[in-house]
Amino acid sequence: MDTYALLLAATLNAGTVLAIAGLGLLINERSGIVNLGAEGMMLVAAIAGFATAVQTGSDWLAFGAGALAGALMAGAFGVLVIWLNTNQYATGLALSLFGNGFSAFVGIKYTQEHLAARTHFSIPLLGDIPFIGPALFRQHPMVYLTIAFMAGLSWFLYRSRAGLVLRAVGESPESAHALGYPVRRIRLAAVMVGGALCGIAGAYISVVYTPLWVEGMVAGKGWIALALTTFATWRPSRILLGAYLFGGVTMLQFHLQGEGVAISSQLLTMLPYLATIAVLVLISRNPVWIRANMPASLGKPFFPGS
Amino acid sequence: MTTSTRRSVLRTTAWSSLAIAAALAGCTKKDDTPAAAPAASEPVAASVAAAPASGASAPLKIAFAYLGPVGDGGWTFAHDNGRKALEKELGSQVQTSFVESVPESADAERVFRDMVAQGNTLIFGTSFGYMEPMLKVAADNKGVHFEHATGYKTADNMRVYDNRTYEGAYMAGVIAGGMTKSNTIGVVGSIPIPEVIRNIDSYTLGAQSVNPKVKVKVVWVNEWFNPPKETEGAQSLIDGGADVLLQNTDSSAVLQTAEKNGKYAFGWDSDMTAYGPKAHLASSVNIWGPYYIKAAKDAINGTWTTGHTWWGVKEGAIDLVSISDKVPADLKAKVDKVKAGLKDGSFSIWKGPIADNKGKEVLKKDVVADDGFLGGIKFFVKGVEGQVPGGK
Numbered sequence: 038m039d040t041y042a043l044l045l046a047a048t049l050n051a052g053t054v055l056a057i058a059g060l061g062l063l064i065n066e067r068s069g070i071v072n073l074g075a076e077g078m079m080l081v082a083a084i085a086g087f088a089t090a091v092q093t094g095s096d097w098l099a100f101g102a103g104a105l106a107g108a109l110m111a112g113a114f115g116v117l118v119i120w121l122n123t124n125q126y127a128t129g130l131a132l133s134l135f136g137n138g139f140s141a142f143v144g145i146k147y148t149q150e151h152l153a154a155r156t157h158f159s160i161p162l163l164g165d166i167p168f169i170g171p172a173l174f175r176q177h178p179m180v181y182l183t184i185a186f187m188a189g190l191s192w193f194l195y196r197s198r199a200g201l202v203l204r205a206v207g208e209s210p211e212s213a214h215a216l217g218y219p220v221r222r223i224r225l226a227a228v229m230v231g232g233a234l235c236g237i238a239g240a241y242i243s244v245v246y247t248p249l250w251v252e253g254m255v256a257g258k259g260w261i262a263l264a265l266t267t268f269a270t271w272r273p274s275r276i277l278l279g280a281y282l283f284g285g286v287t288m289l290q291f292h293l294q295g296e297g298v299a300i301s302s303q304l305l306t307m308l309p310y311l312a313t314i315a316v317l318v319l320i321s322r323n324p325v326w327i328r329a330n331m332p333a334s335l336g337k338p339f340f341p342g343s
Numbered sequence: 344m345t346t347s348t349r350r351s352v353l354r355t356t357a358w359s360s361l362a363i364a365a366a367l368a369g370c371t372k373k374d375d376t377p378a379a380a381p382a383a384s385e386p387v388a389a390s391v392a393a394a395p396a397s398g399a400s401a402p403l404k405i406a407f408a409y410l411g412p413v414g415d416g417g418w419t420f421a422h423d424n425g426r427k428a429l430e431k432e433l434g435s436q437v438q439t440s441f442v443e444s445v446p447e448s449a450d451a452e453r454v455f456r457d458m459v460a461q462g463n464t465l466i467f468g469t470s471f472g473y474m475e476p477m478l479k480v481a482a483d484n485k486g487v488h489f490e491h492a493t494g495y496k497t498a499d500n501m502r503v504y505d506n507r508t509y510e511g512a513y514m515a516g517v518i519a520g521g522m523t524k525s526n527t528i529g530v531v532g533s534i535p536i537p538e539v540i541r542n543i544d545s546y547t548l549g550a551q552s553v554n555p556k557v558k559v560k561v562v563w564v565n566e567w568f569n570p571p572k573e574t575e576g577a578q579s580l581i582d583g584g585a586d587v588l589l590q591n592t593d594s595s596a597v598l599q600t601a602e603k604n605g606k607y608a609f610g611w612d613s614d615m616t617a618y619g620p621k622a623h624l625a626s627s628v629n630i631w632g633p634y635y636i637k638a639a640k641d642a643i644n645g646t647w648t649t650g651h652t653w654w655g656v657k658e659g660a661i662d663l664v665s666i667s668d669k670v671p672a673d674l675k676a677k678v679d680k681v682k683a684g685l686k687d688g689s690f691s692i693w694k695g696p697i698a699d700n701k702g703k704e705v706l707k708k709d710v711v712a713d714d715g716f717l718g719g720i721k722f723f724v725k726g727v728e729g730q731v732p733g734g735k
Binding site: 040043044046047051145148149151155242246247248249251252254255256258287288291292294295296297298 | 412414415416444529560561562563568569570571572574575576578579580581582583584585594595596599602603617618728729730
């Protein structure tokens with residue numbers, strides 16, 4: 038029984054990385070911009086966060102540095118695609134490749150560093166409940182903040198005026214422009230917030246999840262987060278659900294191996310990616326699902342006054 | 344938008360792309376420095392022919408190709424320590440250089456050809472995956488000596504060297520068997536090849552030598568170096584009840600995961616005490632220096648011949664170091680006894696009766712396995728749970 042509690046706990050932890058980045062990407066996609074640079078932003082944020090944690094010893098400053106690094110990279114991307122109207126997909130890919138190389142380059146002298154002992158978290162009382170305690174209430178605070186943020190984001194998008202404006206910009210930038218909203222600045226803000234969240238996810242990887250720095254350590258999590266936004270049909274609650282599902286599959290493959298289940302480990306390694314493809318196929322078959330939620334101007338350039 | 348702002352945006356973009364270009368240029372230069380030696384302007388063939396004959400006059404140029412960064416704190420770090428020991432021992436007789444993070448792909452061939460072109464006449468490739476590229480380059484450069492770590496193919500001018508890492512795994516197992524409270528220990532495996540399976544089996548045999556009830560759980564990450572996956576694998580072993588972990592991967596992630604969970608683990612390839620001072624029980628280390636010194640001397644003296652070298656505790660190539668104070672004295676004494684036995688040849692790890700985990704006897708009573716048997720191990724011994732991926 039305890040084994041399953043711990044499996045659940047590891048799943049929440051693994052899913053949190055994907056959830057933070059996925060929610061960030063959701064915000065910028067809701068404004069109509071696709072940023073394929075998630076992997077690169079997360080890598081640069083991971084080294085920025087790790088270096089900050091080494092220098093200052095503070096995890097929270099490290100998250101701040103990661104957010105800043107992600108926001109800056111996203112800002113550069115935003116200026117290119119929003120004002121200079123470069124192709125969003127090509128620019129995003131370039132950002133990803135650049136982040137990969139740049140983080141390796143600046144990270145060389147941090148490959149041998151290690152952080153001080155990690156603190157254990159446990160919520161008083163709740164953490165002591167049998168089964169539920171170890172499964173749910175002994176996580177890093179970021180795990181709970183992510184859930185709270187998801188709820189906040191849902192409220193923002195569907196209940197607040199600013200959220201309505203953001204969605205309007207993503208649905209029809211021309212109409213929003215005609216109504217007098219600064220479409221480009223709103224998009225830049227959304228892209229930078231998305232970058233900052235990807236940055237926090239990157240810093241979470243290098244500071245909490247695997248507390249060290251190595252080249253390319255994000256290892257594809259940025260791409261899974263991107264797939265998640267489609268998987269979730271651009272809904273915050275489904276992003277969280279999908280993230281835990283993917284985290285669960287990741288942990289389950291090791292759990293099954295440890296239990297000696299006779300399934301080839303190579304096959305299990307493929308599972309998260311197979312699941313992505315399966316879900317993409319399923320939702321793409323239903324045009325109503327896609328049309329009901331997909332921001333109509335996603336990926337298209339916007340020329341004000343044209 | 345006014346023209347002036349557009350222009351300023353363009354200017355910013357131009358400057359930032361310039362900065363990126365500069366950074367990239369810096370990057371390339373950095374990559375080249377380790378291998379960059381005084382330009383070898385003379386034809387390659389001439390330098391090759393001259394080197395073995397000229398003896399002490401010109402230094403022997405030696406190049407190393409490393410799999411990971413020198414700062415990995417594990418496999419590559421240990422090789423680089425070997426290179427430093429070689430430089431210290433032979434001083435001005437040798438001149439060494441290295442290239443880090445050489446991928447196990449067609450790129451490796453390019454790196455080896457580059458090393459030959461720069462006048463190196465002794466070249467070490469420190470990973471299994473360099474075997475085929477090295478074989479190709481060796482065929483085209485008969486005057487250059489090639490040394491390949493952990494492989495099995497040789498040529499007239501290419502030989503193989505390896506360490507008996509399983510001896511370190513066995514000694515770690517002795518400690519693990521004595522330290523486990525749950526009677527369950529775990530291994531994070533990299534790629535299911537005989538070398539790694541042999542280490543898992545030896546770890547198990549070591550643990551069983553002090554604790555017959557011990558069980559071993561294994562997870563595979565299918566990579567040599569992927570810290571997040573190593574972490575996830577280690578976490579799932581711990582969640583499954585394992586309380587002492589060993590890894591056959593190249594980073595310190597498993598040890599750090601054990602530290603975070605208040606469990607025990609070992610250092611592998613290099614001394615990893617600093618990465619998890621509370622969790623660390625001991626480190627099984629590779630000491631490549633003695634072999635590198637021997638190989639360089641062979642080349643200098645003209646006594647270099649092809650073949651296989653497999654060194655262990657006996658030759659000082661494997662050791663279990665930095666044993667923690669948490670390990671009780673009687674367990675330490677058992678490790679010392681094993682070490683002494685391996686050193687003088689009176690003790691063999693792979694001595695029958697040994698059965699696989701399906702109950703089939705693989706080594707009969709009192710039979711000692713030869714290197715051929717050890718090189719082809721594809722089964723788990725009794726006590727390991729699950730089966731070897733792809734095995735029957």
